[in-house]
Amino acid sequence: MAETAAVPVRGPGFDRRTLRKVAGPAGVVAVVLALVMAVRGGLIARGSPLFDVLVDPFILMVDAPDLLLQTLWEGLVSGVLYALIALGFVLIFKASGVFNFAQGIMVVFAALTLVGLYEAGVPALLALALAVAVMFLLAVAVERIVLRPLVNQPDIILFMATFGLTYFLIGLGELIFGGNPKQMIASQLYLPQGSTELMLFGGPVRFQHLDIAAAAIASVMIAALGVFFSKTRIGRALRAVADSHKAALSVGISLNQIWVIVWFAAGIVALVTGIMWGARSDVSFALQIIALKALPVLILGGFTSIPGAIIGGLIIGVGEKLGEFYWGPLVGGGIETWLAYVIALVFLLYRPQGLFGEKIIERV
Amino acid sequence: MLYREAGQFKTSYAADMAVFPLSQDRIGIAVIIAAAYGLALVGSNFLLQAVMIPFLVFSLAAIGLNILTGYAGLLSLGTGAFMGVGAYACYKLMTAFPSVNVIVWILASGLFSALAGVLFGLPSLRIKGFYLAVATLAAQFFLQWSFIRVPWLVNYNVSGAIEAPLRTLFGIPMIGAHATPQVRYLVVLTIVVLLTWVASNLVHGRVGRMWMAIRDMDIAAELMGIRLLPAKLLAFAVSSYYCGVAGALLVFLWYGGAEYDVFNINQSFFILFMVIIGGLGSLIGSFFGAALIFIMPIALGIVVPAALSPFGLAIGSDTIEHLRFMIVGALIIFFLIVEPHGLARLWQVAKQKLRVWPFPY
Numbered sequence: 001m002a003e004t005a006a007v008p009v010r011g012p013g014f015d016r017r018t019l020r021k022v023a024g025p026a027g028v029v030a031v032v033l034a035l036v037m038a039v040r041g042g043l044i045a046r047g048s049p050l051f052d053v054l055v056d057p058f059i060l061m062v063d064a065p066d067l068l069l070q071t072l073w074e075g076l077v078s079g080v081l082y083a084l085i086a087l088g089f090v091l092i093f094k095a096s097g098v099f100n101f102a103q104g105i106m107v108v109f110a111a112l113t114l115v116g117l118y119e120a121g122v123p124a125l126l127a128l129a130l131a132v133a134v135m136f137l138l139a140v141a142v143e144r145i146v147l148r149p150l151v152n153q154p155d156i157i158l159f160m161a162t163f164g165l166t167y168f169l170i171g172l173g174e175l176i177f178g179g180n181p182k183q184m185i186a187s188q189l190y191l192p193q194g195s196t197e198l199m200l201f202g203g204p205v206r207f208q209h210l211d212i213a214a215a216a217i218a219s220v221m222i223a224a225l226g227v228f229f230s231k232t233r234i235g236r237a238l239r240a241v242a243d244s245h246k247a248a249l250s251v252g253i254s255l256n257q258i259w260v261i262v263w264f265a266a267g268i269v270a271l272v273t274g275i276m277w278g279a280r281s282d283v284s285f286a287l288q289i290i291a292l293k294a295l296p297v298l299i300l301g302g303f304t305s306i307p308g309a310i311i312g313g314l315i316i317g318v319g320e321k322l323g324e325f326y327w328g329p330l331v332g333g334g335i336e337t338w339l340a341y342v343i344a345l346v347f348l349l350y351r352p353q354g355l356f357g358e359k360i361i362e363r364v
Numbered sequence: 365m366l367y368r369e370a371g372q373f374k375t376s377y378a379a380d381m382a383v384f385p386l387s388q389d390r391i392g393i394a395v396i397i398a399a400a401y402g403l404a405l406v407g408s409n410f411l412l413q414a415v416m417i418p419f420l421v422f423s424l425a426a427i428g429l430n431i432l433t434g435y436a437g438l439l440s441l442g443t444g445a446f447m448g449v450g451a452y453a454c455y456k457l458m459t460a461f462p463s464v465n466v467i468v469w470i471l472a473s474g475l476f477s478a479l480a481g482v483l484f485g486l487p488s489l490r491i492k493g494f495y496l497a498v499a500t501l502a503a504q505f506f507l508q509w510s511f512i513r514v515p516w517l518v519n520y521n522v523s524g525a526i527e528a529p530l531r532t533l534f535g536i537p538m539i540g541a542h543a544t545p546q547v548r549y550l551v552v553l554t555i556v557v558l559l560t561w562v563a564s565n566l567v568h569g570r571v572g573r574m575w576m577a578i579r580d581m582d583i584a585a586e587l588m589g590i591r592l593l594p595a596k597l598l599a600f601a602v603s604s605y606y607c608g609v610a611g612a613l614l615v616f617l618w619y620g621g622a623e624y625d626v627f628n629i630n631q632s633f634f635i636l637f638m639v640i641i642g643g644l645g646s647l648i649g650s651f652f653g654a655a656l657i658f659i660m661p662i663a664l665g666i667v668v669p670a671a672l673s674p675f676g677l678a679i680g681s682d683t684i685e686h687l688r689f690m691i692v693g694a695l696i697i698f699f700l701i702v703e704p705h706g707l708a709r710l711w712q713v714a715k716q717k718l719r720v721w722p723f724p725y
Binding site: 099145146149150153155156157159160161163164165166167168169170171172174175179289292295296299331332334335337338341342344345348349352363364 | 439490498506508636637688695
């Protein structure tokens with residue numbers, strides 16, 4: 001006779017829940033131990049492919065810790081930049097439920113506007129203010145022309161509308177600014193140049209000042225956004241809209257204003273991202289392909305979580321650089337182009353909602 | 365308006381379930397196909413080479429993507445890579461077995477593409493909706509990387525590019541530098557007509573209904589007894605087959621050669637736009653979408669300078685290229701606002717209006 005107890009009755013020994021929690025880490029430890037014993041016992045010999053893939057990179061990591069540190073730092077920096085792009089996606093998705101595919105081209109467009117204004121003779125800081133104003137106008141235009149007529153359409157339609165926006169902005173950007181790569185005005189914006197070289201773990205490790213500044217600026221911006229969302233009235237309104245459009249409307253929040261605000265915020269994030277990316281390499285339309293890399297970041301971190309975007313970005317950045325440096329030479333290099341997506345794919349197979357995302361519940 | 369649809373009585377179940385139940389529709393399709401074949405005799409070389417052949421090739425790829433995204437509801441951004449797999453497979457087969465008729469290899473190369481599609485479609489049981497697009501992005505970038513990193517694929521050619529060798533069909537040069545646009549156009553037209561007929565039968569039959577059930581609500585479909593993984597893998601396989609054949613046709617019967625960058629992410633987006641604008645879940649929409657997205661820029665390149673030249677204004681070709689991007693983007697947004705179901709739906713609405721003309725409804 002079955003009686004449904006409110007509390008699971010614990011019998012002697014391990015219950016299923018504890019077993020399942022322990023299984024994962026125990027499995028990893030078991031695999032590592034097996035590998036070590038196989039190498040010691042001569043089963044996996046030096047020079048065999050299995051050795052090259054499973055053991056050699058780790059030996060390299062331990063042998064040259066300064067290289068490892070350099071790779072980790074590079075990975076962290078690119079991770080921070082990916083997180084910045086992902087942040088723009090998360091902002092718009094949280095508030096309007098639209099996956100803004102055009103975030104990448106907004107980054108390029110913002111950077112091009114800044115550089116274009118500077119080249120037209122406007123002083124650097126004024127150009128920065130004007131670029132912010134241009135992003136505001138873009139937000140208003142997008143809300144008016146794209147979002148308002150498509151209210152209440154299914155998500156896939158809105159996603160495809162952002163595709164159209166992407167191509168339109170590509171054409172517009174090329175028409176106004178030309179297709180040549182441009183130099184970002186890093187020094188005029190008081191961004192530090194040069195690098196510091198420290199002797200760590202027996203080898204030189206180089207830290208670019210620009211990268212340190214990028215990490216610092218990104219952290220400040222993320223903290224500011226966090227405060228904005230939790231403490232200010234508009235931030236609360238944004239979260240309300242993210243939860244339910246209808247409920248937000250019923251308490252008097254104007255959806256149109258919120259959408260303009262959130263696209264403007266995403267535009268500012270895009271401008272900062274464009275400045276940081278552009279300072280490290282030139283400003284060109286190839287940047288928008290890099291924005292596609294934000295997709296694995298979002299998958300890892302969940303689409304609606306700001307801390308998730310940051311952690312996802314760091315994981316993808318570090319994972320990508322480590323993979324390229326230590327495993328890339330085995331297959332001829334260049335695996336950076338797809339490693340991030342494969343990491344995200346493998347992750348999705350085990351946790352379809354990402355690290356921080358809400359669990360997907362499907363009902364018939 | 366041209367004919368009454370009533371009065372044609374069916375006397376067998378097969379006739380009742382026909383795709384084109386009206387005899388006028390069947391005559392119409394026959395006329396269109398005959399006109400397409402007749403175009404080979406009257407069309408100029410430019411029309412055939414630069415307009416009709418690529419239009420047919422992209423329509424085929426759009427049909428493939430439409431089967432996956434429109435009928436089965438699985439968003440895919442890896443179309444370009446699957447086209448590439450077909451093209452490289454065809455190249456390897458053609459150069460390894462030069463005596464076999466190359467049309468056999470074009471149709472067989474799709475099978476390799478189908479295999480790649482099934483492999484990268486395996487996550488589709490766990491991953492749904494938008495996340496699946498990222499899995500297909502992994503396919504796109506990984507396959508594009510392998511096109512350049514695996515020198516065996518290009519027969520160890522130093523330049524990394526593949527070139528169409530000379531092949532003949534019944535003694536007439538079909539592939540290679542000596543093949544005339546007319547011959548190539550006829551071959552492409554025949555293959556596209558044949559494969560469209562197969563796709564039409566697929567989507568109007570049990571398999572197509574299975575895919576549409578999965579698209580609408582896959583949990584309910586599973587409860588109904590449709591096995592999800594085989595059905596989704598079949599969608600990936602068929603879709604990739606079409607994209608692979610389209611890729612082989614693109615390289616060998618249009619470009620004449622290719623390098624790995626031909627099948628990049630922009631190609632995938634290109635085909636996706638054709639499917640969106642043409643109409644998801646519609647075969648004729650694939651043709652409409654391909655026509656609009658591909659032919660419109662060419663028309664723009666001819667019409668705009670012709671319109672501006674009486675005023676003495678010249679417009680550079682790069683400006684036309686930028687305008688093309690802007691117009692494609694604006695068109696996508698416009699169509700999504702006006703008619704989210706695409707040109708195919710507009711065509712149906714037009715036909716309905718013609719049925720009741722001159723009355724409004």
